[in-house]
Amino acid sequence: MSRELHAAPHVVQALGAIVGERGLLLGADMAGYEQGARYGQGQALCVVRPASVEEVQAVVRCCVAHGVPLLPQGANTGLVGASTPDASGAQVVLSTSRLRGLCDIDAANRSVTVDAGVTLQELNEKLEPHGLWFPIDLGADPTVGGMIAANTGGTRLIRYGDVRHNLLALQAVLPTPEAEVLELGRALRKDNTGPDLKQLFVGTSGAGAVITRATLEVHVRPQQSATALVVPTSDDAVLQLLQALERELGDYLSAFEGLSGHAMQAAIDHVPDLRNPFAPEPAPDFAILIELEAASSKAYTGLDLQEALNQFLQDQFEQTIENAVIGNGHELWHLRHSISEGARALGKPIAFDVSVPRSRIMAFCRAARAVVAREFPFLHVVDFGHVADGGVHFNVIWLSDAAQPYDAAVVQRLRDRIYAMVVQDYAGSYSAEHGVGPHNLAYYRRYTAPASRRLAQGLRRLTDPQQLCGTVDFGDHEAQ
């Protein structure tokens, strides 16, 4: 029996004394904390839900004193298994779900200081009366702490940036015997006073420290928006269209999402209340969802954004586009956001959250589709993505009715093949916006230079000498 499990009953008791009855979950009550949103399923020693930074410190001190590993968890919506415990039964899940007392809005500074357990939706509800929002858009409702740990991007990155771009300050508890509270940064847009230490905890999947509070830059809510779903004349035309849009309407571009025909069809066929916007024609091979947003008042600009977009598209006809469905934004976004559900209905999804320089995104997608068709002809590609920021959800489905039954070894071969293309042939990333977790750690080890891994390992040891916090080890191990 390991040292951790030996000490376990004592540790659980001590943790219970810190967080109280409401703050400690055991047995079946832990189920929702042990199962990941897409990958990851394990067994926790216990789940603790501290209700204050002081309680987090006490929990951390207790775990560190007993050498018990600690896994910070927000809304557990991550997609690489980094927020769920492993199978050891030794990890304490530190849920931030009760760290949500503070949401301090400074409207004139366009900033908010917020506890880590507040969710994106709650935050935006609090910001709305001030005409402000935190404009990260994605298909889940993560906590602020989780968004920082994953450096969430989403569909509107091209206009607003990712979480890192909007993070002004961070409070974190170090997994050391003292459980020191680090206060990194302030509610300032300009502050260059030495190394920016908060960066050590952004996009690191909860490794190295427990994020307890953050100060975020927030934005003015748009007053109008315009949408269209357009069919490009060719792959080359997609980039021409994007460049033309940035040149002619660049102040407003908030989304430029690529939808493959397979992706649209999967959603149309399987999601209730969703119709083919191109009906009676079938869905095309590829379409782009364009969204513009204006944070300006028509009273001063005289601008009708939908009219401007329509006129732009009219001029693009036969140059870069051959068809277009104008507006209803809600309906078009519903189609976009239904793709994952539609894909799941077809069979077992094999997800690739990759990115390439956007100048090569269409070439990559074409080449990757060809590889699947040639080498894995029994698989079905349902790709879509964020063309403007180079992100592609190159998802592949093992169809429920495939002749060949699901085979993990084949899936492994596909993953190796696609990631190698992305990283080696297209100068891209094997994890664009989902981060690194147990699900894709092998590729971190394969594609991160040894010097970088040694540096990452050194960083981890600086803040977390026993490597107790978080489930991902970014250190220098043999490539797998």
Place this chain on the structure above:
Amino acid sequence: MSRELHAAPHVVQALGAIVGERGLLLGADMAGYEQGARYGQGQALCVVRPASVEEVQAVVRCCVAHGVPLLPQGANTGLVGASTPDASGAQVVLSTSRLRGLCDIDAANRSVTVDAGVTLQELNEKLEPHGLWFPIDLGADPTVGGMIAANTGGTRLIRYGDVRHNLLALQAVLPTPEAEVLELGRALRKDNTGPDLKQLFVGTSGAGAVITRATLEVHVRPQQSATALVVPTSDDAVLQLLQALERELGDYLSAFEGLSGHAMQAAIDHVPDLRNPFAPEPAPDFAILIELEAASSKAYTGLDLQEALNQFLQDQFEQTIENAVIGNGHELWHLRHSISEGARALGKPIAFDVSVPRSRIMAFCRAARAVVAREFPFLHVVDFGHVADGGVHFNVIWLSDAAQPYDAAVVQRLRDRIYAMVVQDYAGSYSAEHGVGPHNLAYYRRYTAPASRRLAQGLRRLTDPQQLCGTVDFGDHEAQ
């Protein structure tokens, strides 16, 4: 004699063999590299100007082998003395002035990969034919490497962010025996594959590694702009006006610069060809330079930006503003950019590059002016700044004709007083955009928590075990 100086002739000879005659400067030829733009003057062992990354590596290997300290230097335009050698005569200045072969533009990706020694102006000349620019605006022409080391901000941060926000990838040479080249990041907007290691070298004044190349996100050049110089009705009105602007014309706001009456008067009195834009009335106590920029085409938006601004200002009359001078942007920016020259003509400037949450910027300026008037009545405040991002150049002049002669002890007392106000009373920063160098290192030590300094020291040791690279030590020393 120290080990370094003992080894010196041998090291200089070896460095000369690496970089060749053109790449090595000695004696009087080093003058421009030894004198800082505002602070810092020292003596170098020699100046080396490697012409390739391989030469940088060889220089680093040579210095590390002999334990000789190494100081990376770009255009030497920094304002805290971090790019000039100390008085020891032991440091090798590694100038990046010949690292400028590469400027590889990917227009469709809106990115550029560029050698560290290329200057901002050169970069923008290369980008212009593509309709692109790197929109950091400041009163100097730094190199790309220097801008990363300082995390340059400037006057248009509110629209485009600082250098960190626009940095996609970095190449750096580690000051280790192997002089390993780190390639950190790629030309990607979404890439979350472990800790973002390039952040370790952003805003650290050249400490820890030699930056040799970077990939930057670049932006579409605006098609039209609008400017006005307005007089607010009160301090409170300034923030109301800023918030109204962001609500009504937020897509376009690119600058919102505060100019005190003293600042305008200093420029008007001492800079040739500059007239008082309010003539025949005298310059007001305070004015705001507003700039809007649109990257959109009038053909689609129908937007006349100056007209929109004018109409907005008209509606603000008697609410938040009491006077306004419309357009000529060139003339108004000339006034703004002439303040430093005007101030220097008055006497000896004591510069404060500080920031506070912008919601408190007017209160801070008022309080700080009152402190100077009360406690240092013989000094003259010439403050101006970037209201929209909370930055203030709260500059104070020891007038040439002051009754009391310049006294370094008084200046020290003033610095302590103002920085204490900023940091302790206004939750601000003692270095907003100039970074940390020998000039203000004492305040880093005073105002950085010991836990953060220990972490910074640990970071430094990870990449630079002998602490040879750069002149700033962010480590954990006794507060001064």
